[in-house]
Structures are given as C-alpha cells and as structure tokens.
Amino acid sequence: MQRYKGRFLIATIIIVNAFLILVGRMWYLQILRGNEFERFSLDNRVRSIRIPAPRGRILDRRGREIVVNRPSFDLYILPEDIKNPDSLSSILSSILGMDVDNIRSKIKTSIQKSRFKPVLFTKDITRDQLAFIEARKSSLPGILVEASHIRKYNYGDLGAGLLGYMGRISEVELKSYPGVRPDDVVGKSGIEKGWEDYLHGKDGFIEMVTDAYGREVNLTLFQEDLSRKDSLPGADVILSIDLDLQYAAEEALGDRAGAAIAVNVKSGEVLALVSHPTFDPSDFIKGIDSTKWKSLIEDKSYPLTNRATQGIYPPGSVFKIVTAAAGLKEGVINENTYFYCPGSYRFGKKTFKCWKNGGHGSLNLHQALVGSCDVYFYNIAERLGIDRLSGYIKRFGFGTPTGIELSERVGISPSREWKSKTFKKPWYEGETIVTAIGQGYISATPLQVAMSTAAVANGGKLFKPHIVREVISTNGKRLIGYHPQENGYLGIEERIINVIKEALKGVVNEPSGTGRRARLDEMVVAGKTGTAQVVSLTVDSDKESHKDHAWFTSYAPANNPEVAVTVLVEHGGKGGAVAAPIVKQILEVYLKLKKEGSV
Amino acid sequence: MFDRRLLRNFDWLFFFIVIVVCAVGLINLFSASYQTGLSVFKKQLLWFALGIAAALFISFFDFKTLERYTSHMYVASILLLVIALIFGKEVSGSKSWISLGKHITIQPSELAKISIVLAIAKFYQGDFEVRPYGILDLVKPLLLVSLPLILVMLQPDLGTTLMILLISGSLVIFMGVRIKSIALLVILIIGLSYPTWHYFLKGYQRERIETFLDPSRDPLGSGYNALQSQIGAGSGKFFGKGFKKGSQTQLRFIPEQHTDFIFSVLAEEWGFIGGFLTLLLYFLIILWIVDTASLAKDKFSMIVSLGIASIFFWHALINVGMVTGLLPVMGVPLPLLSYGGSSLLTAMLGVGIVLGIRMRRLPVTKEEIAL
Known part of the structure; x- marks a missing residue:
C-alpha cells in the first residue's frame, strides 16, 4: 500500500498532536490549576453550618438582667427539596395559621432566588408548631428547623426608648458590620445600636461532609480536614440605669x-x-x-422617638x-x-x-x-x-x-x-x-x-x-x-x-x-x-x-x-x-x- | 481456513496492552461503583471475558471471510437499530437500547460502528479508482453511512451520530476526495443545518448545543457536569488522591461516573501520572492499529484497520476532551474504560479484527515453509 504512505504520515501526525493536546490539558488542570481545583473539591463536600452567637445581655447598674436571649426555633425552607409547593403551602398554612397565598408566593420567590440555600421562612415558631413539624418531618420535604437566639425583654417595654429595637440588617449596615450575615439582625436604635459591635458576638461554625445531593456523609475518609469554631457570645453591656x-x-x-x-x-x-x-x-x-411598622412610623405621638x-x-x-x-x-x-x-x-x-x-x-x-x-x-x-x-x-x-x-x-x-x-x-x-x-x-x-x-x-x-x-x-x-x-x-x-x-x-x-x-x-x-x-x-x-x-x-x-x-x-x-x-x-x-x- | 502457523504471528504485546487497559478500566470501575454494590463491576467483568473470547474468535477469520459476511453484518445492524427504535428501552430520552431479559441490554449503535467500517471497506475494496473521488463516485458509501446514521439520529443519540460521522468521514477523506466535492459537501451541510436545527433536532438537543456555545445558560445542568468533572480531574494533581479516595468520585459529584465520565475518576484518584500513562496506552493502541493498516496486504484490511483506529481515536479524543472541559458534554464513552457491554464488546471485536489482520500481514516465513 505504498501510495498511501504520505497519508499514513499525516494521520500519525494528527494522532500525535491530538494526544499532545489532551496531555497538555491534563497538565493544565492537574498541575497548573491543581491547587485551585483541590480547593473547589473541598468546598464542594464541606458544608459549614452556622452556630449563632448569643447576643450580649443588657443589665442594669446592679446587674439585673433587662434584655437577655431565649431560644428561637426558626423555620427554613430548602427550595430544591420542595416537591409540591401547593400542598406544602396548605400544610404550612394550617400549622402556622398564615394565609395560603402568602405562603405560596413566598415559597415560589425562594425557589427562583436561591434554589440550593435554605431560606428563612419564619422565626420563632411555637413549641406546638415545632412538635407538629418534627412529627411530620418525613412528609414535609424541604422544611428545616434551626435553633437560634432571640431577644427577650424581661420588663416588657420598660426603657424601650433607650434600649432600642432590633431589625434585619440593611444593605448600608452590612458595610459597617462586615462579620454579620445578610439575614441576621442588628440593633436599630438605642443601646442595641450603639453597642452593636460589642453585643453582637461572633458566629461559630461546624463543618460536615456532604455528598453531591447535600446529604451528610459519615465516611471517615474525608473527615480529617473538617474544622469547627465555637461561637463567641456577645459582651454584656452594664448600664448606669437603676x-x-x-x-x-x-x-x-x-x-x-x-x-x-x-x-x-x-x-x-x-x-x-x-x-x-x-x-x-x-x-x-x-x-x-x-402594617405594624407603618402604624409606628405614622403614629403622630412618635413612639420611636426617644x-x-x-x-x-x-x-x-x-x-x-x-x-x-x-x-x-x-x-x-x-x-x-x-x-x-x-x-x-x-x-x-x-x-x-x-x-x-x-x-x-x-x-x-x-x-x-x-x-x-x-x-x-x-x-x-x-x-x-x-x-x-x-x-x-x-x-x-x-x-x-x-x-x-x-x-x-x-x-x-x-x-x-x-x-x-x-x-x-x-x-x-x-x-x-x-x-x-x-x-x-x-x-x-x-x-x-x-x-x-x-x-x-x-x-x-x-x-x-x-x-x-x-x-x-x-x-x-x-x-x-x-x-x-x-x-x-x-x-x-x-x-x-x-x-x-x-x-x-x-x-x-x-x-x-x-x-x-x-x-x-x-x-x-x-x-x-x-x-x-x-x-x-x-x-x-x-x-x-x-x-x-x-x-x-x-x-x-x-x-x-x-x-x-x-x-x-x-x-x-x-x-x-x-x-x-x-x-x-x-x-x-x-x-x-x-x-x-x-x- | 485456519493455519496453526498463524499463531506464531499472533501479536501478544498488542493483546497484552489491550488487556492492561481493560484491567485499568476494571480497577477504576471498582472504585467508582463499589459503594452502590458491585453489580456494575461484576457485569463489566463478564463482558470483559466475553470480549476477549469474541476478539480471539474473530481474529481467526481472514479478510475474505470478513468481507463475505460484511453485508450480513450490515443488514443485521440496521435491523437491530430498527428494533431499538420500535421496542427499545428509553433511557434519559433516547431509545438506544434493546433489553434482553432483566439484566442484559445491548446498544446496537455501538456494534453498528464496526458494520459501517466494514461496509465502507468493502466499497473501496471493490473499487479501483485511483484519482480522488467525486461526490457522484461516493453515492454508494454515503447511502451506506446515511441509513444507520439516520436511525441513530432518530433515537436520538447525538454523541453516536457524531461518532459515525467522524469515523466514516475520516475513512472517506483518507481514501481521497476531490476538493470540489468537499466544498460541495460543506455547502450541503450548511444548507441542511437550518432545517435540521428547526425540524429535526429535539428541543433538548438544541438546548445542549446552545449550552455548549454559552455554558452560562445552564450552570446546573451540563455546565455543572463539566465543572464537576474538571474539579475531579484537576484536584487529583500529580499523584492523585489514591484508589477509592477521590472525594469527587466517592461523594458522587462526578456525574455519570462509571460511564461517560469514568476518565475523571481515573484522573482524580491516580492523578496526572495515572491519566498520562493511560493516555499513553491508548496512543500506543491507536498507533499500533494504524501501523497494522499500513502493513496490510490488501485494501480491505487496510481500511478496516483504519476504521477501527479511528473508532478508538475519536472516542478517546472526544471523551477525554469532554471530561477535561475542552469539548461539550455529549454521550460518548471511553472504549475499554467506560462501563457498558456493547461498547466493550465493540472495542474488543475491533481489537480481534486487528489481531487477525496483523497475524496475516506477513508472508509465512521461509522457515515455516520449510516445515
């Protein structure tokens, strides 16, 4: 087959070059960018769970607790696990006593906005609601309950004007409090705002290995590079107030x-x-x-003004x-x-x-x-x-x-x-x-x-x-x-x-x-x-x-x-x-x- | 028909390299599948044994016998493709499979590749044209390729369609085509692409192509697969994470990890060194087959060898290119490594044919004549 000799040469050159490209690509991925991909693979499998830091207390001059924390059970939804938003809405509506349409629209926007990240649905559900949800967990895919800390005011509205109130952190505040998560709350007025830096504390985290479906995996193989950091509770503020x-x-x-x-x-x-x-x-x-906020803002007696x-x-x-x-x-x-x-x-x-x-x-x-x-x-x-x-x-x-x-x-x-x-x-x-x-x-x-x-x-x-x-x-x-x-x-x-x-x-x-x-x-x-x-x-x-x-x-x-x-x-x-x-x-x-x- | 002296010429080294690649494939498949039970591994082991038997069996036939049965094999392939379309099992939107009982499924489009190569070889064998071929001269092979091609497109199986085009195209171009004809073909393809795009391709296929052109369209679909497979390969670095220790593999981040993305598992657990050596073995196998073609005594054997070389070549190039993010994600297995009986059997048949041609490439030695 002498007359095909040239073509065999060309074919061989093509094959050699194709393999050089593949090896070159492997070199690029594994050697040049190896460390980067190694980090990616770590990020992939390690999920960090926040341990919320309890906020510091506010005490009077004699150490009596005015503002403290209590546990709050917060309902999160994980959009990717939700199979049927409509039936979930109606179940949640009957548990929480909220409007069905309201819940449905909230679920749908979460699905669009963040498919793979839990979205805070409602804070501080009651013990009964918690028990109800825990009992039916298997029939409520996409529903998570996480514990966090929430403010407790031992004396009701006593000193409210100087203590201040809490609220979801705003875009502007995020810049001044770099360590705070976007869905966290911060002090909006009074002592809570003025001492935010001290009261807030630092959230900790616990890492766990998850597989591609987000399920926790207990393979000892991948546990070694896990770390955890305990949360650092916020400092107590002692007032001169009696x-x-x-x-x-x-x-x-x-x-x-x-x-x-x-x-x-x-x-x-x-x-x-x-x-x-x-x-x-x-x-x-x-x-x-x-509506409550609006009525407070529009109230002619200015209750929010100290x-x-x-x-x-x-x-x-x-x-x-x-x-x-x-x-x-x-x-x-x-x-x-x-x-x-x-x-x-x-x-x-x-x-x-x-x-x-x-x-x-x-x-x-x-x-x-x-x-x-x-x-x-x-x-x-x-x-x-x-x-x-x-x-x-x-x-x-x-x-x-x-x-x-x-x-x-x-x-x-x-x-x-x-x-x-x-x-x-x-x-x-x-x-x-x-x-x-x-x-x-x-x-x-x-x-x-x-x-x-x-x-x-x-x-x-x-x-x-x-x-x-x-x-x-x-x-x-x-x-x-x-x-x-x-x-x-x-x-x-x-x-x-x-x-x-x-x-x-x-x-x-x-x-x-x-x-x-x-x-x-x-x-x-x-x-x-x-x-x-x-x-x-x-x-x-x-x-x-x-x-x-x-x-x-x-x-x-x-x-x-x-x-x-x-x-x-x-x-x-x-x-x-x-x-x-x-x-x-x-x-x-x-x-x-x-x-x-x-x- | 069978000459015992041929055994003297049996290429043990080539056969050994193929077995080594198969062994690498089995080890790798074990890691990719042991967590979900070893049924995949055991089935592949069975197919491997069957493949070796098939390779040895087919190597006993000389080219004349092969040529004689080419038409039968071609017709059988077409029939199987039609059966797949009518009675086939639908897997992720494609009717590419025929179920034989509970545990065995075959993929006729894999076996069809060998038939197409044989059919093209037979065409050129019976043709004594010397000058470059024009379009009219090629009507027959074009029809021979088009029939199975259309059946595969109907399944639809984009990856195999592309493979058939590349394999047969390589052969036709190797045998010589007039520049004018190539130009005409290009015009024809461009002209046909519009109606194909709008009437022939299904919505998800269009989407796949669009996603390839613009991966940000679908970061969680095939873009996700491509990224995870690159993370798997890249994070293996030089020495790899070790057997059964690839986190991307073991935690199922690599998609289709025992089939199309098997090379990512290899690259993650055995690193650059493992991937490089495996690619080197592939390279050797392909060059070995090309060498067989160049040494073949007749045109039929030459073209069949070249066709088998191009089956290995294009599969390896497209698959590894896809796994490493150079090429779009499409269903193309890596021969001998990817899980799949039909694919393994097809590759082993190819190896067997090549072994057969290699055995007969040399005249029987004088010494042997003397016997």
Whole structure:
C-alpha cells in the first residue's frame, strides 16, 4: 500500500498532536490549576453550618438582667427539596395559621432566588408548631428547623426608648458590620445600636461532609480536614440605669407624653431615662410586619422617638437659671438689684407680658426666680444684650451635643451669627427679651436641661452623660469602663452659683415658690419650673396641641446635691402643677433606694 | 481456513496492552461503583471475558471471510437499530437500547460502528479508482453511512451520530476526495443545518448545543457536569488522591461516573501520572492499529484497520476532551474504560479484527515453509 504512505504520515501526525493536546490539558488542570481545583473539591463536600452567637445581655447598674436571649426555633425552607409547593403551602398554612397565598408566593420567590440555600421562612415558631413539624418531618420535604437566639425583654417595654429595637440588617449596615450575615439582625436604635459591635458576638461554625445531593456523609475518609469554631457570645453591656428608679420614673410619668431623666450630678451617670409613649421591643424580634411598622412610623405621638435625647422643646422658665447666672456674672445685676413688675414689660413698640397678670411688684433676683417673674428677666435681657447672653447659653451646654451614647439632637442656641446664617436676617433686640425666659428660637432636649441643672448642682462641672457603666466579655474581661468626663465648665464663681442655688431651693420650699409640689419632708429639693409656650406669646388657645409644655428640673439634696431630675410633659400645662409632682414621685423612690443603700 | 502457523504471528504485546487497559478500566470501575454494590463491576467483568473470547474468535477469520459476511453484518445492524427504535428501552430520552431479559441490554449503535467500517471497506475494496473521488463516485458509501446514521439520529443519540460521522468521514477523506466535492459537501451541510436545527433536532438537543456555545445558560445542568468533572480531574494533581479516595468520585459529584465520565475518576484518584500513562496506552493502541493498516496486504484490511483506529481515536479524543472541559458534554464513552457491554464488546471485536489482520500481514516465513 505504498501510495498511501504520505497519508499514513499525516494521520500519525494528527494522532500525535491530538494526544499532545489532551496531555497538555491534563497538565493544565492537574498541575497548573491543581491547587485551585483541590480547593473547589473541598468546598464542594464541606458544608459549614452556622452556630449563632448569643447576643450580649443588657443589665442594669446592679446587674439585673433587662434584655437577655431565649431560644428561637426558626423555620427554613430548602427550595430544591420542595416537591409540591401547593400542598406544602396548605400544610404550612394550617400549622402556622398564615394565609395560603402568602405562603405560596413566598415559597415560589425562594425557589427562583436561591434554589440550593435554605431560606428563612419564619422565626420563632411555637413549641406546638415545632412538635407538629418534627412529627411530620418525613412528609414535609424541604422544611428545616434551626435553633437560634432571640431577644427577650424581661420588663416588657420598660426603657424601650433607650434600649432600642432590633431589625434585619440593611444593605448600608452590612458595610459597617462586615462579620454579620445578610439575614441576621442588628440593633436599630438605642443601646442595641450603639453597642452593636460589642453585643453582637461572633458566629461559630461546624463543618460536615456532604455528598453531591447535600446529604451528610459519615465516611471517615474525608473527615480529617473538617474544622469547627465555637461561637463567641456577645459582651454584656452594664448600664448606669437603676431598674427601680427607671420603673419609678416611668410610673410617675404615667400615660403622659414626655420625658424624665435622673442623673448623678457628681459623675454624669444617667440613672433613669424615660420617654413616653414608647414601643414594645418584642414586636421587632421576629421581624416586624409591615402594617405594624407603618402604624409606628405614622403614629403622630412618635413612639420611636426617644424624647429625652431626641425631643427638642423650648425650655421656658427653667432657662431663667442661665439668664440669672449671666446677669450676675456680667454684673448687670447683683443679688440686691430690684426691678418692678407691673405684669408686663414694654420694649420699643411691643409689650411683653408676665405670666402673672397683676404683676409681682418690686422684687430681687431671689424672689424673681422663686416666683418665676418674667419681667425681672426681661430687664436682665435688655441690659445684657444677645451677644453676652448667647455666650452663657453655650456654656450651659445648649446647642451642643451632650455626647451621650444614644442618638440625640442638639436644639438651637440662638445668637446673632446663628440668625444671620439661618435666616439671613439681623437679630432684633425684642428677640433677646423672649430668649431670656426660654422662649423664641431657643430649644433644647430634656437631657441638655438635666445636664445643665446637674452643672449648677455640682458647682459648675458640665458632665458628659453616660448611660453605660461597663462592657464585660463572657470570660469576665472588662472591655470598656467609663469614668466621669466633663464636657466643660460653667466658669461662674461659687458665690454666684450659691445665690442661684438658694433661689432654686426657694422655688420648692418657700411659700411663694412655683415648685412647691416637688417638696419632700425628708430631703431638701431645689428646682425650677417651666411652662413653655408652644405658639407665640400673643395667641391664646385651648387646643391640646397648643397647650404649654410643662417642665420641672431639679436636684437633691439641695445642700449636698447627688441627683438631678428633669421632667418634661408635652402639652402638659403648668410646670409647677404637672411636672413638679412627677419629680417628687421620682425623688421619693430615689430616697427609698438610697436608704436601702442601692443607689 | 485456519493455519496453526498463524499463531506464531499472533501479536501478544498488542493483546497484552489491550488487556492492561481493560484491567485499568476494571480497577477504576471498582472504585467508582463499589459503594452502590458491585453489580456494575461484576457485569463489566463478564463482558470483559466475553470480549476477549469474541476478539480471539474473530481474529481467526481472514479478510475474505470478513468481507463475505460484511453485508450480513450490515443488514443485521440496521435491523437491530430498527428494533431499538420500535421496542427499545428509553433511557434519559433516547431509545438506544434493546433489553434482553432483566439484566442484559445491548446498544446496537455501538456494534453498528464496526458494520459501517466494514461496509465502507468493502466499497473501496471493490473499487479501483485511483484519482480522488467525486461526490457522484461516493453515492454508494454515503447511502451506506446515511441509513444507520439516520436511525441513530432518530433515537436520538447525538454523541453516536457524531461518532459515525467522524469515523466514516475520516475513512472517506483518507481514501481521497476531490476538493470540489468537499466544498460541495460543506455547502450541503450548511444548507441542511437550518432545517435540521428547526425540524429535526429535539428541543433538548438544541438546548445542549446552545449550552455548549454559552455554558452560562445552564450552570446546573451540563455546565455543572463539566465543572464537576474538571474539579475531579484537576484536584487529583500529580499523584492523585489514591484508589477509592477521590472525594469527587466517592461523594458522587462526578456525574455519570462509571460511564461517560469514568476518565475523571481515573484522573482524580491516580492523578496526572495515572491519566498520562493511560493516555499513553491508548496512543500506543491507536498507533499500533494504524501501523497494522499500513502493513496490510490488501485494501480491505487496510481500511478496516483504519476504521477501527479511528473508532478508538475519536472516542478517546472526544471523551477525554469532554471530561477535561475542552469539548461539550455529549454521550460518548471511553472504549475499554467506560462501563457498558456493547461498547466493550465493540472495542474488543475491533481489537480481534486487528489481531487477525496483523497475524496475516506477513508472508509465512521461509522457515515455516520449510516445515
């Protein structure tokens, strides 16, 4: 077959080359990319199961558990194992008591979105539901139950505003918490949010070998490269809050909308911080349903707002403490300066009224603070001018964040520059007059008022309020401990402060004082009432939303102050009538706790 | 008919290499199937014994006898293909199998490959054209190939269709075709591909082709198979994970691991070195058969040898190409390694024919004449 010789050569060359290609490909897969494929084969067979880390607890200052965890049985569906979505929907519907169509659509979207990964269907099923599902496991392919931890609130909605609520992590939050899984929950407000990094803990995992169908395999052959990591529980956050005092403050405020704060004047530690109306954090633990969320968001009483730190109000007459200090320090008055109050004050073409129609007559600073005479402070304001006054507004901490570890707003500390910047208008002198009695542009949070009161009480230190005492890891290590920290000093001589403190004692204890209803027999209380007008001073209205905000800010004992208590009741009316008795109630409990030696 | 002196010329080495490859195949199949019971392995062992017997048996026939029975074998193959289409057992959408009792099934399309090769050889044997063949000269072989081809397409079995085309095409081109005719054929194929695509191919077949062109269309289907088989082979690295220790194999990640993807099992457990040596054995077998063709005394023997060489060659190339991700996933077994009686028997028949031709390639030696 000589004449085919050339063709045999060509055929041989083709065969040689084809085999070279195959061997080359083997070399490429096994030698060049061998390690990569080895890793792939490991990933293929090793399935990692999450061991969820229990979240850290939140405790009060005496170690009482406020927020803890409890086990939750969560229902997952594994779409690839579902044989008949329709029959599964109807079975689940009868077990869970949920709408069939709702379940069906949820299952179908899971099938489309992630065929091979379990999808969280519902959290925290009941024991009965769990028992029912476990008993019928074989007839419910594609249904998995996994245990996890869920928040438990030992005292219901007590302190909800400061503790905060939990929710599914958002896209944005995923970036700031890199270790958290996309279907996990994180703190959305309050302490839960502020201490997320410490509270969250680190999930562990356990690895197991699965075959191509995802079934667990117990071949000893492939077990050697398995690892496991225990979860690291989140650290406990110990609050400076005293549960008893917090409870007392919430009871005292009752159904009224407002805020109550108790602060240690010597350290800035917050002992109680109440905002009402509030929400029930338990509503959030399973993932809040949209109608409930909508009603919370749209609720005109703003239950999600922590009024103590995020509510801004005109301070009203409690602000007279600042004006008085400014007047004395700048020398425009002294303790013996008398002004005459005829019930109103003319400035330019305008008349500013005193709250007391008939007027207070002639009075000095002490009497003016005790009786909360507006005209006396109008006089100081006119002599001071806004530029000097606004300096003191800032010194007392208004218009700047307190630095508490919760979300807060700052309110407004008015000044000439502030007005030209904000409104592009000049400052009118008449505006200084109303600022002197805490009306007009000035606004503040109850916490700012409480901290300024504490500063007066301790002789001039403006503390940074703390709500967390320490953070302790599960192995008992103290991760964070707080020490008193000052935001600033009032910079006012003790002599001047003592004049004001004497007057504040008078507010509660003198017969003509506006804050008599805060008086206690066993402890001398000092304080200042405030009745902040919501609308302009000239409008008179009985409408609930136009009713005055009632303030009372105080400290006790007057001669050796330990605690400052500030109460605000939204649209509550007169501070002396409404807010002062609440303060009294809180201080009574404080006194009782003090006797027990617990505060 | 049988000359005892021929035994002197029996190519023991070639036969030994084939047995070695079969042994490799059995060891490998054991690993791939022992977890699910050894019935697959035992059946293959039986087919292996039967294959050796068939190879030895057929090697006793000389080319004239083979040529004489070519028509019979061809007709028998066509009949079996028709029976498969009518009474066949449907496995994953194809009617490629005939059940003989509970445990035995045969795949006529495998055996048909040998018949087609014989038929083509017979055509050229009776033809004395020297110049390159034109289309008109090739009408007869084209018809001979088309009949079984169409029957296989009807099953439908894409992989075997392609194999028949490649094997017979290789032979026709080797024997010489006019450039013009090739051009005409190409035009004809392009012209026919449109109606084939739209009317002849089934939906899933179109899908397979589309998936090959764009694997991301179906990452969990054949794309998944291709990936898992590459992971299996690649993770074997140089020395392999060891017998019965391939995680891809033992945990069933490799699809069709005892049939079409058997080479992935080999590559995972025996590594580059095992795969390379096995490919080397294949290479030797194919070259050995090509050598037999070049030494053949007559055209018929030459073409039959070449046809058997191309059966081995194309199966090995396409199968290993598929397993290693060079080629699309299609149902093409690896002769002697993949599980399957018909495939093993066909390969062994081919080996037997080659052995027979090799025995008769040389004139009987003088010494023997002297006897």
